[in-house]
Amino acid sequence: MRSYKIKIMPHIQRPKRPVTLVIIVNYHSARMCLDAAASVVAADALGPIQVVVVDNSVDAAEAHVLGDGLPEGVSLIVNPENRGFGVACNQVLAEYAPDMIFLLNPDAVIDPECLIRLQRCLVSDAHIGAVGPQIYWDAARRFLLPPSLPTEAMAFHGSLAPYPALERLLCLMWRRWALRVWKAVKPLRVWNLSGGHVLLDAAAVCRAGGLFDERFFLYYEDSDLFLRLRQAGYRLMVEPWAVVVHGFDRCARAEIAQKRQWMQESAGRFWEKHGAGTAGRFFRKDRVHLNLRSFLQAADRIWDGVLPGETASSPDAVFPEAFSMKVPAELSSGWLFEWSPNENFLPAAGCLGTGGALEFSAEDFALLSPGRYAARVGRDGAWFPEAVKFWIIKDDGIAKSRSTP
Missing domain, CATH: 3.90.550.10 (Spore Coat Polysaccharide Biosynthesis Protein SpsA; Chain A)
Incomplete structure (x- = not known):
């Protein structure tokens, strides 16, 4: 950093x-x-x-x-x-x-x-x-x-592109931080x-x-x-x-x-003014020492074995309009519903809830800008959420919605 x-x-x-x-x-x-x-x-x-x-x-x-x-x-x-x-x-x-x-x-x-x-x-x-x-x-x-997102995290995240498991770990860490901000009950220092x-x-x-x-x-x-x-x-x-x-x-x-x-x-002007940060410069491929690169590759393999896979509701579950869906019974005591324009959910909007069902209303859908959004439901306090994953797609020409089980 x-x-x-x-x-x-x-x-x-x-x-x-x-x-x-x-x-x-x-x-x-x-x-x-x-x-x-x-x-x-x-x-x-x-x-x-x-x-x-x-x-x-x-x-x-x-x-x-x-x-x-x-x-x-x-x-x-x-x-x-x-x-x-x-x-x-x-x-x-x-x-x-x-x-x-x-x-x-x-x-x-x-x-x-x-x-x-x-x-x-x-x-x-x-x-x-x-x-x-x-x-x-x-x-x-x-x-x-x-x-x-703080500037350091933006630079660091971009540097982790060759290491997908480490990148996913950073995204999970950011999810934990977002939850801390969302659940705060007193003023909280941020970056x-x-x-x-x-x-x-x-x-x-x-x-x-x-x-x-x-x-x-x-x-x-x-x-x-x-x-x-x-x-x-x-x-x-x-x-x-x-x-x-x-x-x-x-x-x-x-x-x-x-x-x-x-x-x-503007992003280009920002990095021109401030540089990509120590993390960004440090991890450039032409500057990373061979031993360090080997260490990062090894760490990436280790975390790839540690991070559990996520269970998708189906390979192509898509909602092109307002929807409601069942929440797995094991999550009913407290879940987090997230949607993001990025598949790694960095960043993501979140809805905290309990019970066996969630709803994305017509009013919610109307607020969305046109585009494709990754979505998931998982444990709100878990490091590795057992997520139900699906897509929300607005104005993409899909004729009808397909529901999750």
Whole structure:
């Protein structure tokens, strides 16, 4: 893993009634953005808040919806061109001098007590630079979105591609970590957060080099910020009693392909700026010493023998629509239902439950972006879940659903 020189920050007395700047950047999501802004205006807070919505849509219809529908007191900036998420956030911050900065995606809504719980966590310790909430995917609050992957884990995971058993072990370790975050009952220190819903200490952001690096058009600008905060000696926390519902990937669904391209480009810029990390450089094939490579190959064979195989419900079990299914009796005391765009379930959304049946409702299915998702049901606390595996496929042309036994 990459090592950092940690700075010890002096104790700073934060104000008991902080001024909080809320920034919401809209991109072809005006109707949802109205709900996001309304949830902030209705939320409890320790001190005064100023809510600013920036419209990057370059669409008169979007600007009209926002201008007519935003709650009283919310400021609106309509940009004549879209220069990216980071530029829009920096644009707002340059006009204010807040104690705290709350960033919220336009497709997310917060609970009435979310903001004040985040604020209380932030003021509790001068070494905390950012606090994020517990993130639910659906309005019914059954599905939890995964904690953000730290940069070190991303680099390390990519380096394990030649060693499938070690890669799977890392994925199982991440499952354990996700469960720890999902089951937390008090603030928990983490390695990374999401810029889609986070409360930042403005002074800490300043000491870490500013809010966002404007070379990132969209995506990874938050990973860069949180890495800089950690390097500056600040902690990142999750406050589990602060709740946000983030439908995820609902903004500008017609431009999903373009968004994926932006993500790929931003990932490249991130690694250009920070390097692939010690793990990534260390495991490059042209640099790995023969003895080390032999050791990793041997370790991979050992773990391949230790990790049990997973039992699929059938070789091709597929659900192209809402479904319900039976849960094996041995899992009824406590199970975890996960779905992910990746077959290794890194990362994955999760639903904790008990009983003999689970349901993926029509409302859940409607929230999914088109694509193919790996899914499984296994023991919620086990290192090696005895999983029932299947696929959820949206808009793939399949005519009918096939049920599991």
